[in-house]
Amino acid sequence: MRFADIPGLQEIKQKLIQSVQHNKMAHAQLFAGKEGALNLPLAIAYATYIQCTDRKADDACGVCAACSKNQKFVHPDLHFVFPLSNIKNDKDADRFKAEITKSWRSFLLEQPFGKLDDWTNFYGGENKQALISREESRTIIKTLSLKSFESPYKVMVIWQPEYMHGSAANGILKILEEPPVNTFFLLVTNAADRLLPTIVSRTQLIQVPLLTDEDLDAYLEKEITIDESDRRNILQLADGDLNLALRLTQSDENINQDLFADWMRACFKKSYADLVRMADEFHQMDKLNQRNLLYYSISMMRESLLFLAGSTTINRTQGSELKFIQDFSKVLNVLKIEKANRLMSDASYYLERNGSAKMIFLNLSLQLSGILNP
Secondary structure, eight states: GGGGGGOOOOHHHHHHHHHHTTOOOSSSEEOOTTTTTHHHHHHHHHHHHHHOOOOSSSSSOOOHHHHHHHHHTOTTTTEEEOOOBBBBTTOOHHHHHHHHHHHHHHHHHHOOOOOHHHHHHHHHOOOOOOOTTTTTHHHHHHHHHHOOSSSOOOOEEEEOGGGGGGHHHHTTTHHHHOOOOTTEEEEEESSSGGGHHHHHSSEEEOOOOOOOOOOHHHHHHHHOOOOOHHHHHHHHHTTTOOHHHHHTTOTTTOOOOOHHHHHHHHHHHHHHHHHHHHHHHHSSSSSHHHHHHHHHHHHHHHHHHHHHHGGGGGGOOHHHHHHHHHHHGGGGGGGHHHHHHHHHHHHHHHHHTTTTHHHHHHHHHHHHHHHHHO
């Protein structure tokens, strides 16, 4: 992966490139961003640039031996550590360990902007918490104690270090603070607040934001064949999350305008029979579309808040969607929107943790009814 493969983030890319050009790379860096931020692709592109043997002014060359291997994630001096959970119907730990690196490379090739859930589903993990085991700290130390094979630089990418077992996190503190010469740690996190303060203090923070609508729109327009109106709706749902945007383009039910409007009307009217029926319908949807509906609902609450505040210049809705927001806002106020948004966010959290969709949506509907029409 090269910087050119990643949309937007030009300022961060330039800072990373300059740190290499001026030989001022910090030995441990923390790429932090919300879920959906492109901090893992950015860290990999940075590692590629560090190991490139013919660096250009704005990117790795992409054709040297180091770049060719890094494009396939097989460079012997680029190492990865990532969370794992048990694998379904597989009790052979040795076989699993032998295959997992191959699976990881395939995952990065097929889903370069994927998230932890995507990774767990990719290799067939059970519905258990993925983690980085205590044995990994010993593996990290052993791996980095060896001489580099090809590049003058060894790079260790630790993805989601917040999932490190406590013993593993403590086990790497010394090597993180005093790594071997020309060895670099790139920690990639979506929850820096969950890391040990002793780890954070040993790293240089690189804050990676979500993409702007402009950068995301430019990428989708270039890479995906999709109607402009659909693309505009996807931009609103994705809110800077490229992974989610790409998944929405593959969904046949990514536009939830009518469904949301009918749902809110039933909540306001306290039409409980309709709410029970809708909960059944929501339960029959696949998990992606259930989550998309909640994301869309949260975004509509945001649009309603902007409309109430008179901030029409940054409002994203148009046409019939804007007309609905104008009407819907008549029964809302800031406090109602705050409560509804919190309930929808909680529902999304429970859904991601495999709660019953029917119970989650029915409970949410009943509580929204009490908020919209007390």
